[in-house]
Amino acid sequence: xxxxxxxxxxxxxxxxxxxxxxxxxxxxxxxxxxxxxxxxxxxxxxxxxxxxxxxxxxxxxxxxxxxxxxxxxxxxxxxxxxxxxxxxxxxxxxxxxxxxxxxxxxxxxxxxxxxxxxxxxxxxxxxxxxxxxxxxxxxxxxxxxxxxxxxxxxxxxxxxxxxxxxxxxxxxxxxxxxxxxxxxxxxxxxxxxxxxxxxxxxxxxxxxxxxxxxxxxxxxxxxxxxxxxxxxxxxxxxxxxxxxxxxxxxx
Numbered sequence: 001x002x003x004x005x006x007x008x009x010x011x012x013x014x015x016x017x018x019x020x021x022x023x024x025x026x027x028x029x030x031x032x033x034x035x036x037x038x039x040x041x042x043x044x045x046x047x048x049x050x051x052x053x054x055x056x057x058x059x060x061x062x063x064x065x066x067x068x069x070x071x072x073x074x075x076x077x078x079x080x081x082x083x084x085x086x087x088x089x090x091x092x093x094x095x096x097x098x099x100x101x102x103x104x105x106x107x108x109x110x111x112x113x114x115x116x117x118x119x120x121x122x123x124x125x126x127x128x129x130x131x132x133x134x135x136x137x138x139x140x141x142x143x144x145x146x147x148x149x150x151x152x153x154x155x156x157x158x159x160x161x162x163x164x165x166x167x168x169x170x171x172x173x174x175x176x177x178x179x180x181x182x183x184x185x186x187x188x189x190x191x192x193x194x195x196x197x198x199x200x201x202x203x204x205x206x207x208x209x210x211x212x213x214x215x216x217x218x219x220x221x222x223x224x225x226x227x228x229x230x231x232x233x234x235x236x237x238x239x240x241x242x243x244x245x246x247x248x249x250x251x
Contacts, residue, residue: 057096060084065104066113067195073111073147075196076101080119083126090130097134101142109147113187113196117153117205128161128170135174143173150190152181153205183210 057063062082066075119125135143151158162170162178181187184198184206 052095052099054096054099057088063097063100065100066197067192069111069148069191069195071109071111071147071190073109074105075191076105076110076112077196078112078114079199079202080114080116080124081199081201083124085124085126086122088126090126090133093126093130094134094137098138101138109145111148111150112146113150113152113191115152115199115202116155116158117202119155132170135170146174146177148190149174149178150181150187151178152184152187152202153209154180154182 060082062079064077066077068074154162159180162175179190184203
């Protein structure tokens with residue numbers, strides 16, 4: 001090659017398996033492209049606990065990343081029945097949730113699918129106060145990315161609690177993001193079946209609710225009324241007797 005032209009150039013060849021960071025050798029445009037590709041993840045390393053082992057909580061599978069809903073929101077599946085509330089403290093639960101969100105959830109909108117099926121307050125619920133505290137501690141950017149909370153199989157107590165206290169107790173933005181799903185068939189309006197794994201006990205509970213719809217309202221149907229009528233009559237008679245005695249006393 002004739003070097004008298006003054007148009008010198010050099011070629012740098014880097015082996016792909018040497019573990020060398022090639023970004024210093026890239027052109028400015030190439031470096032910008034590389035940065036944009038890595039911007040799909042939110043850097044929240046300040047919220048992580050790299051030395052803490054969460055393998056025991058991972059095995060429970062009560063909080064994990066799954067597919068997408070039909071609006072393109074990534075799904076965080078929460079199974080309330082799998083959470084052992086009496087043995088997991090609030091602080092550790094918060095660190096675990098932050099760890100999962102910051103290390104596994106990619107950038108972009110996401111939703112939460114919470115399965116309340118057969119949840120027992122004493123065994124599986126950390127309490128509304130703790131959940132509110134954890135939510136408020138999340139970075140504002142993550143709270144803004146949360147689009148909707150699908151609340152599957154809400155019981156009558158949950159509905160009453162949110163209806164009476166939700167607006168005052170929860171952040172306004174979170175309160176209006178809750179969408180109640182009384183049956184799995186309504187969930188498929190928003191999420192394709194292959195995008196989320198439904199535990200068998202949730203499906204079984206859904207079948208029970210389908211055949212005994214009054215269970216949604218805390219009423220166990222008894223066609224023969226063998227247990228309901230006597231107690232009701234005894235209660236009514238007892239109240240009537242009290243009123244009669246009161247009248248006699250007043251006279």
